[in-house]
Amino acid sequence: MSEASDTVVGLWKAMEARDWSALEGLLAPAFRAEFPQSGERFDREGYLRLNREYPGDWHIRLSSIVDGTECVVTEVEVDIDGRTERAVSFFHVREGKVTVLREYWPEPFAVPEWRRDLALRE
Amino acid sequence: MSEASDTVVGLWKAMEARDWSALEGLLAPAFRAEFPQSGERFDREGYLRLNREYPGDWHIRLSSIVDGTECVVTEVEVDIDGRTERAVSFFHVREGKVTVLREYWPEPFAVPEWRRDLALRE
Numbered sequence: 001m002s003e004a005s006d007t008v009v010g011l012w013k014a015m016e017a018r019d020w021s022a023l024e025g026l027l028a029p030a031f032r033a034e035f036p037q038s039g040e041r042f043d044r045e046g047y048l049r050l051n052r053e054y055p056g057d058w059h060i061r062l063s064s065i066v067d068g069t070e071c072v073v074t075e076v077e078v079d080i081d082g083r084t085e086r087a088v089s090f091f092h093v094r095e096g097k098v099t100v101l102r103e104y105w106p107e108p109f110a111v112p113e114w115r116r117d118l119a120l121r122e
Numbered sequence: 123m124s125e126a127s128d129t130v131v132g133l134w135k136a137m138e139a140r141d142w143s144a145l146e147g148l149l150a151p152a153f154r155a156e157f158p159q160s161g162e163r164f165d166r167e168g169y170l171r172l173n174r175e176y177p178g179d180w181h182i183r184l185s186s187i188v189d190g191t192e193c194v195v196t197e198v199e200v201d202i203d204g205r206t207e208r209a210v211s212f213f214h215v216r217e218g219k220v221t222v223l224r225e226y227w228p229e230p231f232a233v234p235e236w237r238r239d240l241a242l243r244e
Contacts, residue, residue: 036208037228037229038233040233040237040240042241043242046240046242049240050240053236064212066193066194066212067191069189071188073188075212090188090195104210106228106229107229107231108160109160111160111162115172118162118168119164119168120165
């Protein structure tokens with residue numbers, strides 16, 4: 001794994017452990033997070049507060065990691081209070097610190113009626 | 123760009139052009155697509171029908187591409203009948219053909235009440 005991947009794996013471990021000082025140490029001072037679905041943007045302090053103050057208990061499983069030259073992408077499954085959510089996260093990493101995080105939280109959806117017969121059944 | 127990235131860019135161009143024979147040529151015979159949000163899985167024929175039969179006109183903008191060793195990830199914005207949707211797609215590519223596609227369609231969401239004061243305002 002690259003140093004960038006190590007940083008991202010470390011971030012998810014710090015998040016799982018609620019180790020806020022480790023998390024802070026992995027974020028660049030000019031860190032920015034963006035949630036395109038809500039339009040929310042956070043600086044480092046806001047992102048740390050977002051996680052510290054999140055109402056609910058969670059457990060994180062890292063299900064895939066794609067290591068590009070300039071960007072690392074992860075898929076995680078997060079068990080929160082009895083439900084499971086998924087996140088897809090794009091991390092830009094420089095010198096061992098995350099500079100930019102763009103993150104999606106795709107929700108389940110019902111199969112549209114018009115394509116009920118197109119999917120595989122097995 | 124790698125050959126895998128070329129394949130993925132070609133796939134989005136074929137999709138934008140509704141060039142179904144070009145699209146078919148970029149999918150491996152054992153191609154599988156998966157939409158984790160709905161649990162739908164498609165083989166090559168089902169995926170081609172899904173796109174050919176999709177009810178609506180679309181225009182696709184490729185907004186980012188991350189080229190990992192084994193996987194290429196893209197973010198696209200898709201204008202469909204006056205609204206804009208986003209997709210995040212994980213492509214596994216072998217010998218110039220897509221073997222596996224795992225795709226998410228994250229929907230907009232409202233800012234949760236508890237964190238209204240945490241995001242940046244500028």
